Amino acid sequence: MLIKxxxxxxxxxxxxxxxxxxxxxxxxxxxxLAGIAVGALPGLAVAAExxxxxxxxxxxxxxxxxxxxxxxxxxxxTVKDExxxxxxxxxxxNNFYEFGTDKGDPAANAGSLKTEPWxxxxxxEVAKPGxxxxxxxxxxxxxxxxxxRLRCVEAWSMVIPWLGFSLxxxxxxxxxxxxxxxxxxxxxxxxxxxxxxxxxxxxxDWPYVEGLRLDEAMNPLAxxxxxxYGRELPNxxxxxxRLVAPWKYGFxxxxxxxxxxxxxxxxxxxxxxxxxxxYGFYANVNPTVDHPRWTQARERRLPSGLFSPNVxxxxxxxxYGDEVAxxxxxxxxxxxx
Ligand code: MTE
Numbered sequence: 001m002l003i004k005x006x007x008x009x010x011x012x013x014x015x016x017x018x019x020x021x022x023x024x025x026x027x028x029x030x031x032x033l034a035g036i037a038v039g040a041l042p043g044l045a046v047a048a049e050x051x052x053x054x055x056x057x058x059x060x061x062x063x064x065x066x067x068x069x070x071x072x073x074x075x076x077x078t079v080k081d082e083x084x085x086x087x088x089x090x091x092x093x094n095n096f097y098e099f100g101t102d103k104g105d106p107a108a109n110a111g112s113l114k115t116e117p118w119x120x121x122x123x124x125e126v127a128k129p130g131x132x133x134x135x136x137x138x139x140x141x142x143x144x145x146x147x148x149r150l151r152c153v154e155a156w157s158m159v160i161p162w163l164g165f166s167l168x169x170x171x172x173x174x175x176x177x178x179x180x181x182x183x184x185x186x187x188x189x190x191x192x193x194x195x196x197x198x199x200x201x202x203x204x205d206w207p208y209v210e211g212l213r214l215d216e217a218m219n220p221l222a223x224x225x226x227x228x229y230g231r232e233l234p235n236x237x238x239x240x241x242r243l244v245a246p247w248k249y250g251f252x253x254x255x256x257x258x259x260x261x262x263x264x265x266x267x268x269x270x271x272x273x274x275x276x277x278x279y280g281f282y283a284n285v286n287p288t289v290d291h292p293r294w295t296q297a298r299e300r301r302l303p304s305g306l307f308s309p310n311v312x313x314x315x316x317x318x319x320y321g322d323e324v325a326x327x328x329x330x331x332x333x334x335x336x337x
Pocket of ligand 1: 094095097151152187208237238249250252256
């Protein structure tokens, strides 16, 4: 089932983004040849080898992804009055410590990641555990485009058009047992292709692990993404499968997932284990709870530079309070940061 999250802020990104950035020449040409108004494009299937975003570098999508693009529901969720971050920034300013700790390292090094074949294990407290080839795992779900804010705990942010499907739909299919209270996600561990996992300076106890409470994972905003900017995920952004939970700091959105376990106890997660006074399990975006070393009241929206820092106020729950605040009623968000 496709979910439309009705929000007063919904609008078309074509209203807020220069058309040259938003639509590829090919998509515009195709539409005008067919006599379709550009504003009607959201329902249009776009050729797989080019993205509908003019600035998105073409990828080499696997067949299953290309097949799915035709039935994609474009702009199922959008943000208002905030331009989409240029593809170049979203793919060259990354955190993916498996490929290095500098922002440019993932783009430079993630080419070594082999994403085909790929399999995903679902196990733990579920009636239907299994190991799936990625194409089988994704098969039951139609792709939706979700244009979400991404807010990193380091106080920078972007607006990204993801392509993915609802995590809740996956969970319904595998049937969590009555003991399941949390999800534990795990990234691939492969030091051969991931130089950061070979580094003797790495503080992280690999693999990278993240988690959500089951009710958070069931929230309609939580998705598993397989693409962005109308194309498959670039490796540096977490190909071939990553979590996106837009009301939480970016470190919750674990990349290159190979295992999802339903568990009874709150899982030990990577950043919380490394520095529990700095990074909590919840990691909800919250302008009133500062990081011990910097304020969270404001953020730098990329692209940002010395002469146009592009600083804006941080929004509670990253602007998704209407959809998620009820998950935390009665919880002290200062203690459960
Ligand atoms: N997932 C893994 N496996 N390894 C990582 O280092 N970094 C996290 C998150 N997911 C990370 C990860 C952090 S800190 C952020 S802010 C986001 O990915 C960044 O996503 P992006 O590079 O696509 O913007």
